[in-house]
Amino acid sequence: MPSLFEVIGEALQAYWFSPLSLSVLAVCGASIGTLLYVFVTNAQNAKLRVSLLTGLYALSIFFWAFIAASLVLCVSQARMIAYARFGVPVAVFGAVAGGLTASTLISFLVWHFGNKAVLRRFPLRDLRAEEGWIGEYLSLLARFEGLRGVRLRIVESDEALAMAIGGKEPHILVSQGLTSFLDPDELETVVAHEVMHLKHHDAEFKVFSKVLSRILFFDPFSKFFDPAVHREREYLADETSARSTGKPAALASALLKIVDRGAPTKATWGLSIYAPGRGLFSRYPPIDERVHRLLLLSDLLATR
Numbered sequence: 001m002p003s004l005f006e007v008i009g010e011a012l013q014a015y016w017f018s019p020l021s022l023s024v025l026a027v028c029g030a031s032i033g034t035l036l037y038v039f040v041t042n043a044q045n046a047k048l049r050v051s052l053l054t055g056l057y058a059l060s061i062f063f064w065a066f067i068a069a070s071l072v073l074c075v076s077q078a079r080m081i082a083y084a085r086f087g088v089p090v091a092v093f094g095a096v097a098g099g100l101t102a103s104t105l106i107s108f109l110v111w112h113f114g115n116k117a118v119l120r121r122f123p124l125r126d127l128r129a130e131e132g133w134i135g136e137y138l139s140l141l142a143r144f145e146g147l148r149g150v151r152l153r154i155v156e157s158d159e160a161l162a163m164a165i166g167g168k169e170p171h172i173l174v175s176q177g178l179t180s181f182l183d184p185d186e187l188e189t190v191v192a193h194e195v196m197h198l199k200h201h202d203a204e205f206k207v208f209s210k211v212l213s214r215i216l217f218f219d220p221f222s223k224f225f226d227p228a229v230h231r232e233r234e235y236l237a238d239e240t241s242a243r244s245t246g247k248p249a250a251l252a253s254a255l256l257k258i259v260d261r262g263a264p265t266k267a268t269w270g271l272s273i274y275a276p277g278r279g280l281f282s283r284y285p286p287i288d289e290r291v292h293r294l295l296l297l298s299d300l301l302a303t304r
Contacts, residue, residue, distance in 0.1 A: 004078070011078040015070065020092040028063050032056060050236055053229040054205070060222050061103045061212070069098035106215065107208065114207040115167030121267065122173060123156040131179065138172060138191055141244070145199050152191070154179070160261040162273040164194040166203035181261070185247055186254035192241035193251060193273060199240075202233045206271055223281065230270065230283035238290055242297050252294040259287050 015021055039052040073081065073091045080087040127135045135152050142150040150170045155161050161175035172194045179187060197203045209226050216222050242248030258274050269275035270283045277284055 007078045007082055008075055010083075011074045011081040014088055015074050015081055015091060018088045018092065020089055021070065021095075024066060024092065024096060025063075028059060028066075032059055035059070047236065050200070050229065050232045053225060053232055057209070057222060057225040057229055058103075060219060060225055061107075061216065062099055064216060064219050065102045066095055066099035069095040069102065073098075106212065112167065114211050115165050115169075115204065118165055118207055118271065119171060124153045124173065125156055126153060128154075133184075134174070134179070134187065134191065137188055138195065141192060141195050142198075145195060145244070147195065147198055150195070150198060159264045159268075160258040160274070161264055161268055162190045162194055162258075163206075163268065163271045164197040164203035165207070166198055166201065170198050170203065172198070177261070178258070181257060182254055185250040186257065189241060189245050189247050189251035190254050190273060192245045193237050196237040196240045196244070197233070200233065200236060202237060205233070206230070209270075227281050227283045231285045234285055234290070235293065238294060239297065242294055243301075246301060248294040248298040248301065252291040252298070255287060255291055255294075 035052050035056050039049060039056075042048050042052075070091070073094055077087070077091060081091045084090075131154065138150060138152045142148070147170070150172060152172045152174065155173050155175040157175045158177035158180075159175055160178050160181075161173065162178055163173050165171040165173065172191060174187075174191065174194075178190070182190065194203075197206070209222075209229070213222060213226055238248075238251065242251050245251075255274065263276045264272055264274070269277075274287070275284055278286055
């Protein structure tokens with residue numbers, strides 16, 4: 001009678017050499033390849049690039065959830081997979097269903113509870129009388145962009161922080177330090193940048209990916225797709241907010257001032273408007289490239 005380890009070995013061999021399991025991996029690979037091709041050939045379409053990278057990120061989550069579910073089934077149901085007539089098809093179906101269920105459940109929990117958890121990490125206060133104009137501006141801009149119930153609160157910190165938190169109670173957080181050194185035009189553009197993150201659901205995605213990156217710490221694909229999505233979303237928020245306010249140069253000036261204030265607390269990296277880092281694994285585009293694009297847009301708008 002074969003030992004347990006021999007049965008598990010036979011189950012793994014039968015499972016991973018099955019056309020069904022290989023087909024699932026092939027479909028994932030083909031989908032990733034197709035999205036990458038479309039991404040490369042549509043370099044100028046910012047919204048499409050964001051959508052494609054988000055799709056790649058989702059496929060990466062499912063891929064690893066499927067692998068994990070497959071291994072669990074091969075160990076827990078080794079005899080069925082190794083010897084039962086329909087053991088492998090049942091296991092593949094179970095792994096696909098388990099992968100979809102796990103990724104959906106993780107996404108649901110993070111999406112619905114992650115935002116509140118982030119809000120609790122910051123010392124927040126409501127706007128004071130002299131800051132009321134910022135709230136009025138946000139209210140007008142949010143209504144114009146079709147957003148409802150967005151609340152602006154101040155982070156009691158001298159750091160240069162600005163971030164959008166989505167969910168059922170969308171918030172835009174601006175630090176007390178930021179309001180002290182930006183002029184009104186610059187502050188408006190920063191608030192508009194965060195409003196665009198809410199409009200494009202970047203706010204939820206930022207929190208979602210920050211939590212998920214800790215769960216899928218072993219996933220090499222997400223280590224590339226996650227920061228790539230963030231960089232594209234920052235470019236898109238820069239562009240759409242600059243077009244909405246008509247003040248791209250003011251946003252460029254605000255970014256340069258924020259950089260001069262130094263790096264914020266590491267806990268805010270990936271959430272706030274700026275954090276240090278360069279290269280493929282940075283969640284932020286190079287600041288000089290962001291400023292360059294904004295100044296080009298400023299010139300373009302001035303010629304109209």
